[in-house]
Amino acid sequence: MNTFIQEAKKSHYAIPQINVNGLIWIECILKAAEKTRSPIILGTTDKVIDFLGGYDFICKTIKNKVKSMNITVPVIIHLDHGLTLEGCKKAVDAGYDSVMFDGSKLPIDENIAQTKEIVDYAHKHNVIVEGEVGAIGGNEDGVIGNVQYARLEDCIRLAKEANLDTLAPALGSVHGKYQGEPNLGFKEMEEIQEAIDIPLVLHGASGISDEDLVRAIKLGHAKINFNTEINIAWSNQLRQTLTNDQNIFNPQQILNPSKDAIEETVVQIIHKCLSNNRA
DSSP, rough: OHHHHHHHHHHHEEEEEOOOOSSHHHHHHHHHHHTTTTTEEEEGGGGGGGHOOOOHHHHHHHHHHHHTTTTOEEEEEEEEEESSSHHHHHHHHHOSSEEEEEOOTTTHHHHHHHHHHHHHHHHHHOEEEEEEESBBBEEEEEEOOBBOOHHHHHHHHHHHTOOOOOOESSSEEEEEEEEEEOOHHHHHHHHHHHHSOOOOEOOOOOOOOOOOOHHHHHHHHHEEEOHHHHHHHHHHHHHHHHHTTOOOOOOOHHOOOOOHHHHHHHHHHHTTTTTOOOO
């Protein structure tokens, strides 16, 4: 993954991370990436790993799907918001390409120490590590919190002392639906990017304007995470299908339109991130 993320940073585009919320998501995300010739990151949030069948199952399932669909674009499997050292190590052992250790709720010294432990373990297996500073607000997949901007000093310390590959500094984005307009800290982004020359990660991008996404990309964000808008498109289409035909019961007839909605939304996201035709 490191090669792709560095290339994205250098060439001023971002690789989208799309959260996997069920097995049907995998095919839809891969089809969108192949159609647009975009590298893609499939994220599995720590909180939904058991629902997806466990680290080994979901990692092997994604890889098998890539092979069976003859996908030719780069596909990266990422653990999103790993909340424990044990969980991150299990993901590394299962064959993930990238893991995020979310120590943002810890005191900075403890965040650095635990993140470094994951980095040391992951790098032995050629797996890259994302860390987080500050607090990304909202509620998504059981991750709940209020916005707390990342401190520049903490970003520098975590990146350098833990030897991070990518950093997610909380700078005004939120998980889930926004209440009002997003207020991103572009000045802070610029300061962080000048201080630490590693790719940045933007969480909670659903609801952020295309203009602000492009601006964030120019300020060093090479990975951008999406989830909520895809779930909304999927669930809206599912409701519409069931409402339009009260007698429908065939699973494929019910699910196929909602799968199309996932794919179409991911295609739109890829264009927002400027990653189309970058594979």
